[in-house]
Amino acid sequence: MNEKNSVIYQLNGRPKLKEAIPLGLQHVLAMFVGNVTPLIIISGALGLSLDDKTILVQCAMLVSGLVTLVQCYKIGPFGAKLPIVMGTSFGFVSVATAVGAKYGYEGVLGACLAGSLIEIVFGTYISKIRKFFPPVVTGTVVLAIGISLLPTGINYFAGGIGASDFGSLSNLLLGSIVLVTVLFCKQYTKGITSIASILIGLIVGYIVAIPMGKIDFSQISNMALISIPMPLQFGFEFHIDAIFAFVCMFIVSGVETVGDITAITHSGVGRDATDEEISGGVMADGFGSVIAALFNSMPTTSFGQNVGLIAMTKVINRNVVGIGAGFLILAAIFPKFGALISLMPASVLGGASVMMFAMIAVSGIKLITSEPLNNRNSTIVAVALGLGVGLTLVPGVLSQMPEPIQLIFGDSGLIVVAIIAIFLNMVLPKEESEVKNKIEVGNSSTQAS
Numbered sequence: 001m002n003e004k005n006s007v008i009y010q011l012n013g014r015p016k017l018k019e020a021i022p023l024g025l026q027h028v029l030a031m032f033v034g035n036v037t038p039l040i041i042i043s044g045a046l047g048l049s050l051d052d053k054t055i056l057v058q059c060a061m062l063v064s065g066l067v068t069l070v071q072c073y074k075i076g077p078f079g080a081k082l083p084i085v086m087g088t089s090f091g092f093v094s095v096a097t098a099v100g101a102k103y104g105y106e107g108v109l110g111a112c113l114a115g116s117l118i119e120i121v122f123g124t125y126i127s128k129i130r131k132f133f134p135p136v137v138t139g140t141v142v143l144a145i146g147i148s149l150l151p152t153g154i155n156y157f158a159g160g161i162g163a164s165d166f167g168s169l170s171n172l173l174l175g176s177i178v179l180v181t182v183l184f185c186k187q188y189t190k191g192i193t194s195i196a197s198i199l200i201g202l203i204v205g206y207i208v209a210i211p212m213g214k215i216d217f218s219q220i221s222n223m224a225l226i227s228i229p230m231p232l233q234f235g236f237e238f239h240i241d242a243i244f245a246f247v248c249m250f251i252v253s254g255v256e257t258v259g260d261i262t263a264i265t266h267s268g269v270g271r272d273a274t275d276e277e278i279s280g281g282v283m284a285d286g287f288g289s290v291i292a293a294l295f296n297s298m299p300t301t302s303f304g305q306n307v308g309l310i311a312m313t314k315v316i317n318r319n320v321v322g323i324g325a326g327f328l329i330l331a332a333i334f335p336k337f338g339a340l341i342s343l344m345p346a347s348v349l350g351g352a353s354v355m356m357f358a359m360i361a362v363s364g365i366k367l368i369t370s371e372p373l374n375n376r377n378s379t380i381v382a383v384a385l386g387l388g389v390g391l392t393l394v395p396g397v398l399s400q401m402p403e404p405i406q407l408i409f410g411d412s413g414l415i416v417v418a419i420i421a422i423f424l425n426m427v428l429p430k431e432e433s434e435v436k437n438k439i440e441v442g443n444s445s446t447q448a449s
Contacts (some may be wrong), residue, residue, distance in 0.1 A: 065328030121284030143364025156350030178351025202387030388417030
């Protein structure tokens, strides 16, 4: 295969199935555990039954597959027509847990439904306010996304939070085997083995984990062969304070999606995202969350690990991701198929995730430095990251603040990063070199006309 001419590096190319299937499955494996984990955490915190948890997991996979297809191929104004993998957002976990404890899961779904409509409106007008999202802002958000995901990757690497053998030698060894396999395939092989290095690493880790006794296939035997997820199984309740907390998170989710879209086009295509791509992508974020609420699930968002996968492999083809979306839908309908993937030990996923999450941070750095990193831009990055990431690293720093403030800012440093970066970009004066360049460009345009 001539890598430079392969259609898998083309946005709209039609790759052969022998290439597209493993690359699409690679995307699914990269995000599968992360997609269902938020619902497992929330359902556990709210004391939902095992049957309810099973329903939520199936719904999460179905919604993720459907909304990923919307992003890849577009329906009306919804979708960026880019290889954006959509999944259940981790950012809403703390807010949803607090709302659920107060109003039940119906209150969570009601706030999700109402807040998602606001994000659709936000996406409709985002092209008009895009000037507030230059590379220094979106790059800082993308960098913060990568940094914020690194603890998740390391927790997976060590066996997953709450695991009885967390940090054990066997978990660290298993994660290391995956990471070394990924690095070897990526750097020392060519063609499909290099491109699918993440998939190969995950398969190797999965196989090694079996004789280590880390996979119990007996859990699959009692599962139904086919089970169709059904909508509206929990109902809705609407409460103003819950909706307000969710709306704030949806705005941040929209900004995060802008950052992910920018990272995908920048690292995969080598250009800036268009207004249509950004608007359609953010609107699809909200539209997907409407579908999620109807199908008993949590808000959807673009998945950072898959952005990192694209940045790492340069496989930008949206049909590859479309095939991955098909696997997600199959996993929702055929529980045993999804269970085989969900049995993957956390340390196996961690071995691949650490590298993918770090690549997101690298994409953010590339975005930031696509413009001169002068004193002004350095200040924006430093203050936004210092406060936003710093708040995340020090739990309880807002414990004396009113409950709504804790709900919105306490566990999501991305909100703080986005707000500070946007605000400072608006109020800090442009440096003389930037103003001079704009004047020269304007004069050149006038003379040309």
